[in-house]
Amino acid sequence: MKESTPPSLRFSIFRNWVSLAGSAIAASAVFSFVLLFILDYFAKETSPYLGILTYLVAPAFLFIGLLLICLGWFLHRRKRARAVKGGTPFRFFIDLSLPRHRKYLGVFLGTAAVLLLISSVGSYQTYHVTKSVQFCGTACHSVMEPQFVAYQHSPHAQVECTACHIAPGAKSFVQAKLGGLHQLYDTVIGEVERPIKSWERVHIKQETCEQCHWPKRFVGNLDRTYVHYLDDSTNSAYTVRLLLKVGGSDPTHGPVGGIHWHMNVANKVEYVATDEKRQKIPYVRVTDGNGKVTEFVTKGFTNDPVKHTLRTMDCMDCHNRPAHHFRTPNDSVDLAMWMGKISTKLPAVKRAAVLALTKPYATKEEGLKGIETSLREKFPGHADVTTAIAEVQRIYNTYYFPSMKTEWSIYPNNIGHKDFPGCFRCHDNEHKTPDGKRSLKGNDCNACHTIVGESRGIDISHLDARGLKFKHPEEGWEDMRCSDCHNGKIEDK
Numbered sequence: 001m002k003e004s005t006p007p008s009l010r011f012s013i014f015r016n017w018v019s020l021a022g023s024a025i026a027a028s029a030v031f032s033f034v035l036l037f038i039l040d041y042f043a044k045e046t047s048p049y050l051g052i053l054t055y056l057v058a059p060a061f062l063f064i065g066l067l068l069i070c071l072g073w074f075l076h077r078r079k080r081a082r083a084v085k086g087g088t089p090f091r092f093f094i095d096l097s098l099p100r101h102r103k104y105l106g107v108f109l110g111t112a113a114v115l116l117l118i119s120s121v122g123s124y125q126t127y128h129v130t131k132s133v134q135f136c137g138t139a140c141h142s143v144m145e146p147q148f149v150a151y152q153h154s155p156h157a158q159v160e161c162t163a164c165h166i167a168p169g170a171k172s173f174v175q176a177k178l179g180g181l182h183q184l185y186d187t188v189i190g191e192v193e194r195p196i197k198s199w200e201r202v203h204i205k206q207e208t209c210e211q212c213h214w215p216k217r218f219v220g221n222l223d224r225t226y227v228h229y230l231d232d233s234t235n236s237a238y239t240v241r242l243l244l245k246v247g248g249s250d251p252t253h254g255p256v257g258g259i260h261w262h263m264n265v266a267n268k269v270e271y272v273a274t275d276e277k278r279q280k281i282p283y284v285r286v287t288d289g290n291g292k293v294t295e296f297v298t299k300g301f302t303n304d305p306v307k308h309t310l311r312t313m314d315c316m317d318c319h320n321r322p323a324h325h326f327r328t329p330n331d332s333v334d335l336a337m338w339m340g341k342i343s344t345k346l347p348a349v350k351r352a353a354v355l356a357l358t359k360p361y362a363t364k365e366e367g368l369k370g371i372e373t374s375l376r377e378k379f380p381g382h383a384d385v386t387t388a389i390a391e392v393q394r395i396y397n398t399y400y401f402p403s404m405k406t407e408w409s410i411y412p413n414n415i416g417h418k419d420f421p422g423c424f425r426c427h428d429n430e431h432k433t434p435d436g437k438r439s440l441k442g443n444d445c446n447a448c449h450t451i452v453g454e455s456r457g458i459d460i461s462h463l464d465a466r467g468l469k470f471k472h473p474e475e476g477w478e479d480m481r482c483s484d485c486h487n488g489k490i491e492d493k
């Protein structure tokens with residue numbers, strides 16, 4: 001076929017404004033990419049932003065530039081073809097017998113291969129960047145700051161965010177990234193929910209935990225000591241030492257029983273919750289290995305459980321704050337006092353510190369200032385007050401985020417039963433079989449743990465393996481849920 005366009009067209013690829021602009025963009029994108037790549041490669045600690053720029057933004061501009069070059073060339077060529085009188089209209093074709101076409105095709109394929117290589121390296125890098133703890137914790141930083149900070153103080157501080165938040169498998173990775181893009185949009189638009197509703201958004205599967213925690217492992221007993229300080233002028237200590245009967249859940253690896261009995265491979269424990277945070281559980285049923293079903297129901301619940309969502313109990317029904325535990329003001333002050341960071345010589349400092357933390361503050365700055373003012377007023381000229389203020393401020397910085405409306409009270413912790421209902425959501429003597437003969441007991445204080453020692457003081461002089469009767473600091477606590485009185489703080493009388 002005869003060539004329809006004049007030879008000068010060969011270089012007109014650069015002789016139009018659209019292609020020219022495109023070449024400029026593409027050239028600067030390549031330049032920036034090389035520069036950013038060198039930076040990223042040699043920097044000791046790379047920031048997630050650098051990663052995004054290098055492997056997402058620069059290649060995107062390169063792509064736009066190349067697209068513009070092609071567009072300009074195409075438009076220009078069409079215009080020229082029309083301008084040539086009597087010339088055949090422009091048609092796109094490739095004829096491998098023409099040396100010029102072979103050359104163009106070669107250049108095109110070569111460039112495409114190089115670009116593909118760059119972008120595959122880029123994609124791999126993007127994968128790593130968006131998977132990094134840095135990215136999760138700081139790229140959307142104001143939004144996830146509370147979780148990031150709490151995480152750094154958790155037993156999982158060395159585990160990547162994605163190890164828990166992305167279930168095993170490539171499909172989950174893509175799903176999570178798409179979800180992440182949606183959240184990125186929310187963050188930029190400023191419509192992010194405050195606080196983040198984990199009960200609606202976060203769905204972590206049991207298999208995720210089981211990648212690291214072998215469900216068959218027999219844990220046995222765990223020895224834990226809890227040190228508290230009372231709300232009195234001398235800050236008297238109150239200590240209890242428990243042997244938590246965690247036990248095991250697989251008959252081939254140890255006796256099945258204790259707390260991890262719920263995870264027994266043969267059993268299935270299902271329940272109905274009537275609130276979104278799953279704190280009210282009126283219906284529970286157990287299906288054992290032989291298919292026998294036992295129901296435990298509270299008095300008020302007359303509905304058919306099938307009308308509700310039945311959830312199968314898993315790790316997260318107890319361990320729901322493994323990485324983002326926002327300690328209560330009561331517990332965080334107790335811990336600081338135990339470590340000697342808040343001096344017990346300051347009279348009634350337990351009360352003062354907890355009250356300073358629980359006042360409502362609109363911003364972080366206001367909170368830090370408020371803590372300083374209230375404690376200085378309370379202990380004027382006292383030698384230990386400056387260290388105490390610094391420690392209470394540190395606690396505030398770690399667990400309080402007014403800008404995200406996030407603090408300990410938003411996310412109930414289900415592992416125990418003192419400040420939140422936890423185990424007592426089911427084990428409360430109120431859940432009974434329909435014939436009323438059996439109940440989920442809560443008042444046997446040595447069923448889930450053995451109280452091996454108690455003391456009004458830090459040291460426990462005497463341990464009893466048979467289990468002690470609980471000596472609560474005040475009278476009148478029996479037959480009530482602990483969380484009816486304990487709510488993580490101290491009431492301002």
Ligand code: HEC
Pocket residue numbers: 133136137144147148151156159160161162163164165196197198199202203204316319320321322323324411
């Ligand atoms: C050990 C596993 C684990 C790791 C590691 C982990 N998370 Fe979580 N995350 C959870 C669980 C469990 C929940 C709560 C699920 C629920 O309540 O149903 C959660 C909830 C969240 C929430 C929702 C708000 C909330 O506090 O409940 C955000 C946001 C979050 N994680 C971000 C992160 C970020 C950022 C990192 C890394 C810095 C991270 N997570 C690391 C297990 C983990």
Ligand code: HEC
Pocket residue numbers: 155156159160163164204208209210211212213315316319322
């Ligand atoms: C990538 C591996 C990994 C994953 C996934 C993981 N963990 Fe862990 N977990 C660890 C490590 C490491 C520790 C700390 C062990 C240590 O320091 O003694 C730990 C500790 C724990 C502990 C003991 C905490 C303590 O107070 O001593 C619990 C409970 C726990 N994990 C529960 C979970 C739950 C629930 C999940 C799922 C949401 C989960 N883990 C997911 C690695 C993991």
Ligand code: HEC
Pocket residue numbers: 206209210213215219222244246259260262263313314315316317318319415
């Ligand atoms: C009925 C509530 C409950 C369920 C369900 C549950 N756990 Fe636990 N688990 C506990 C309690 C209570 C402890 C004692 C330690 C504590 O209080 O943190 C514990 C301890 C642990 C520990 C620490 C063991 C150690 O040696 O330090 C790990 C790890 C753990 N659980 C993982 C899991 C995993 C994984 C699952 C799901 C397969 C699971 N748990 C299901 C209540 C539960």
Ligand code: HEC
Pocket residue numbers: 256257258259261262269270271281284285286296313317318414415416422423424425426427438439440447448
């Ligand atoms: C969703 C309801 C529910 C929650 C929440 C729950 N349990 Fe249970 N638990 C049960 C049921 C149902 C049984 C079986 C009772 C029976 O068959 O008599 C049980 C049995 C037990 C047993 C006896 C196991 C055995 O050896 O037979 C222990 C110990 C126990 N739970 C501890 C706990 C602890 C600790 C927590 C909190 C971390 C907790 N449970 C939270 C429903 C629950």
Ligand code: HEC
Pocket residue numbers: 226227228240242244415416417418423424427441442443444445446447448449470
């Ligand atoms: C259904 C199981 C279960 C029963 C029944 C139970 N506990 Fe507990 N208790 C737990 C678990 C699990 C923890 C540990 C929570 C944690 O990991 O911090 C705990 C923790 C405690 C603590 C320490 C709390 C703290 O923060 O200082 C005390 C005190 C305690 N229990 C007293 C009692 C008393 C008193 C009773 C009887 C009325 C009782 N428990 C019945 C499961 C149970």
Ligand code: HEC
Pocket residue numbers: 228229230231232238330418472473474476477478480481482483484485486
């Ligand atoms: C009728 C209300 C009430 C109930 C129910 C109750 N407590 Fe208390 N508890 C108190 C009071 C009041 C104090 C003393 C507060 C202080 O001096 O800080 C206290 C102090 C404590 C302390 C030491 C101080 C502290 O702040 O931790 C522990 C531990 C404790 N209770 C555990 C429990 C447990 C576990 C249960 C449930 C089995 C329970 N309490 C049920 C009212 C109650």
